[in-house]
Amino acid sequence: MDTTVPVDPALALKQWELLRNTLTDLGHTVHVLDARPGLPDMVYAANGAFSVDGTVYGARFKHPERAAEAIAHQHFYAGGTWNFAEGVHVNEGEGDFAYLPGAYGGLILAGHGFRTDPAAHAEAQEVLGRPVISLRLVDPAFYHLDTALAALDDKHITYYPDAFSAASQRVLRQLFPDAVIADRADAEAFALNLVSDGRHVILNTESTAMAEKVRAAGYSPVHVELSELKRGGGSVKCAVAELRP
Known part of the structure; x- marks a missing residue:
C-alpha cells in the first residue's frame, strides 16, 4: 500500500x-454492493461481514474511515432473509474469518494480531454456533487472515506458515496435515488472497507459483489481473464477500 504510487481508477x-465476469462465467451468482461516496475501500467487500448458514456476523472496523462500510453491508443483508448480528468487538469480516463446512463438522478459522480483536472470535462463535480456532498473525505484511490463509474447498486449506505464531503453526499442522504450503514469495504476491469454489481457484496473474501448487493438488487455477486493487492492499478475496445462505 504505497501511497506515493497512484492508482489508475479506470483500469x-x-x-x-473482469473479476465479476470471471465469477459469473464460472456459474456463480454475483451481487454488487452499490458504491457510496467517500468510501473507496468498499471495493474490498470481504471485510464488511462474515456469513455462515444464513446467519451474518457484522463487521466493526478498526479504522474510523471505514466504519460506514459496515452499515452499507448491514443494509444489504437486511434486504434478504439473513439473520444479522452486529459485531460488538472490532472485526473485519471475512478478512479475518474463514469457514470450512466439511472440516470437523464445520470449523471457523479466525485471525488476530493486527486488525480483529481476539474477543471477536468468541463473539463470532456465539453468533454463528460453530467452533472458532484463533490464529495469531505475527508479520505486519500479512495483517488479515485472508492474506496468509485460504480455504480451497470444504475441508482443505493453503497457508503461509511464517505469517503465524509458532503455536498457531502447530495448530494448523495438526488440523490440516495435508494443506498446500505457500512460501513468502507466494504470500507477498497476494497468492493466498484467492477465492475457490472447490474446483476453480481464482488468483491474481502474479500468482504463477501458487497456481502450479494448487494444480498439483487437483484444482484448476484461473488468473485475473488485479494490479490496481493490489495497490490498495487487496486482491481477489478482498473484493469478494462469499454468501453462505
Whole structure:
C-alpha cells in the first residue's frame, strides 16, 4: 500500500469488472454492493461481514474511515432473509474469518494480531454456533487472515506458515496435515488472497507459483489481473464477500 504510487481508477474498474465476469462465467451468482461516496475501500467487500448458514456476523472496523462500510453491508443483508448480528468487538469480516463446512463438522478459522480483536472470535462463535480456532498473525505484511490463509474447498486449506505464531503453526499442522504450503514469495504476491469454489481457484496473474501448487493438488487455477486493487492492499478475496445462505 504505497501511497506515493497512484492508482489508475479506470483500469481498477476494468479489472474489477473482469473479476465479476470471471465469477459469473464460472456459474456463480454475483451481487454488487452499490458504491457510496467517500468510501473507496468498499471495493474490498470481504471485510464488511462474515456469513455462515444464513446467519451474518457484522463487521466493526478498526479504522474510523471505514466504519460506514459496515452499515452499507448491514443494509444489504437486511434486504434478504439473513439473520444479522452486529459485531460488538472490532472485526473485519471475512478478512479475518474463514469457514470450512466439511472440516470437523464445520470449523471457523479466525485471525488476530493486527486488525480483529481476539474477543471477536468468541463473539463470532456465539453468533454463528460453530467452533472458532484463533490464529495469531505475527508479520505486519500479512495483517488479515485472508492474506496468509485460504480455504480451497470444504475441508482443505493453503497457508503461509511464517505469517503465524509458532503455536498457531502447530495448530494448523495438526488440523490440516495435508494443506498446500505457500512460501513468502507466494504470500507477498497476494497468492493466498484467492477465492475457490472447490474446483476453480481464482488468483491474481502474479500468482504463477501458487497456481502450479494448487494444480498439483487437483484444482484448476484461473488468473485475473488485479494490479490496481493490489495497490490498495487487496486482491481477489478482498473484493469478494462469499454468501453462505
